Amino acid sequence: MIVSLASLGLGIVVGYLGQRSRMCSIGGLRDFVLVRDTALLKGALALLVTAWVSFGVVRLVSTSDVSHGLIAAGTTPSGLGAVAAVLVGAILLGFVATLSGACPLRQHVLAGQGRVGAWSFLAGFYLAAIVYTSWIAPSIGSWVL
């Protein structure tokens, strides 16, 4: 119950601010490379620094051990093969997301403001989610998330 309400509320706030600020976590670097515009890059940097500071504060304030482990099992790569796999997957993610014009979060925002291409992006997005968890993830094993 709390999970659904909290995630819905967070989504509405992020969607509202994302529509107003045109924020896109890959658009910052793209704009910097293309036209040396750093407005969105500053936003991505602010998100990174704020998350870092907030996690530090949470570790100081919180008494539970939720945020004290380094990261949940399955996301930490072990061995050089996992490092190479994460790197290749991330390069593919950045490349294709740039070709599609926006990061996945920005595509949700564009879908909300009426972009038809974003809706077809999201159709492929969610179809691939079900395909990935049904067939691809079981066959490649759990050594990378």
Add this chain to the structure above:
Amino acid sequence: MTAGAATTAERESSAGVWTAVGSRLGRWSRSAVVYGVVVGVLAVVVGEWLHVNPPAAYGLCSACHGRDLADWIVNHTEGKRLFVTAAGAGWPLLTVVGLVVGSFAAARRNREFSSINLGGNVRQFAYGAVVMGAALFVGGCPTRILIRTGYGDLAGLLALGGVAAGIVAATLSMRWAARR
């Protein structure tokens, strides 16, 4: 602020004060830095204190939360047993629904909502499928990769470097293709 400005501000009606506050909030909401600060704090608070965990640093992610919602729906309608993280297994994570609703509300409120078809929808469909596969493979959309890096996850830092390299490569190749 001078004393004269303070007295004129006091003489303003409450409606005038509220429009001043509203215009300032409107200006702030258009800043990418304000977006980054607000989203960073909210993602950490929701992820750590409002039960959107485990896994850690899971407060905001458009790919993983979308995967959880899609798999939750398939599990509950088709009776399958697809993988859903512990955070979204009981009640569904509605982040992606909220994103579309919030963006729609902002666009309607500021008269920016319009149905635009730029074409290339089949290509966008294929891009969406590849992006979701790659995002689930590295463990998050670019936004969650930033949050994970802030959490102190070395895999997140590695993925952030890879995404940056991919963005630069794609941008340079697009510019090269456009100039050729």
